[in-house]
Amino acid sequence: MASHQLNMFGAEPRPPEGLDYRAHFLSAAEEQDLVRTLRTLPFKPFEFQGFLGNRRTVSFGWNYRFDGSGLKKAEEMPSFLLALRDRAAAFAGLAPEALAHALLIEYQDGAGIGWHRDRPVFDKVVGISLLAPARLRFRRRREEKWERSALIAEPRSAYLIDGPARNEWEHSIPPMDGLRYSITFRNFRFGQEPS
Numbered sequence: 407m408a409s410h411q412l413n414m415f416g417a418e419p420r421p422p423e424g425l426d427y428r429a430h431f432l433s434a435a436e437e438q439d440l441v442r443t444l445r446t447l448p449f450k451p452f453e454f455q456g457f458l459g460n461r462r463t464v465s466f467g468w469n470y471r472f473d474g475s476g477l478k479k480a481e482e483m484p485s486f487l488l489a490l491r492d493r494a495a496a497f498a499g500l501a502p503e504a505l506a507h508a509l510l511i512e513y514q515d516g517a518g519i520g521w522h523r524d525r526p527v528f529d530k531v532v533g534i535s536l537l538a539p540a541r542l543r544f545r546r547r548r549e550e551k552w553e554r555s556a557l558i559a560e561p562r563s564a565y566l567i568d569g570p571a572r573n574e575w576e577h578s579i580p581p582m583d584g585l586r587y588s589i590t591f592r593n594f595r596f597g598q599e600p601s
């Protein structure tokens with residue numbers, strides 16, 4: 407692929423400002439250990455205003471509910487996520503405790519996520535990918551047209567969505583080819599920390 411189409415992020419044609427990417431964020435052994443633990447978690451079908459999203463989730467720290475009730479305290483961050491959170495925080499330039507919310511998602515073969523921006527109470531998003539690769543698509547409105555970009559979130563990689571990538575661009579994942587898990591950590595926007 408020509409260099410102007412695929413840059414060092416694996417994004418084309420040009421990554422949104424504020425998007426960062428690290429391949430090999432996890433070792434293969436760490437991925438296996440995490441997957442083994444993830445398989446034991448009580449994933450629940452994701453429900454958005456009565457619409458079942460064809461993916462399953464578990465939250466820790468805080469849980470954002472799309473039934474209108476918003477943020478609710480969730481189970482504490484489990485110990486198996488703490489070392490990972492430390493590294494996610496270093497990647498995002500945050501203190502580990504700032505990443506108070508973890509959302510774990512299981513995408514079965516054929517599951518995806520529609521176009522959205524993450525809830526505005528949250529600030530930065532660090533996403534860690536396990537098993538099947540995902541195409542993380544980005545778009546933003548530019549006058550009459552959509553400006554588009556995409557990133558292949560390889561297994562064991564991490565991405566950071568911050569700045570314009572977070573606030574101006576929407577993202578989505580088309581139906582997956584194979585099972586994937588993602589572990590996303592978020593901090594709260596300044597002044598939006600729940601008490």
Ligand SMILES: O=C(O)CCC(=O)C(=O)O
Pocket residue numbers: 509511519524533534559577588590
């Ligand atoms: O699975 C992912 O990497 C993305 C998840 C996502 O965009 C979200 O939960 O808001």
Ligand SMILES: [Fe+2]
Pocket residue numbers: 522523524577
């Ligand atoms: Fe998102």
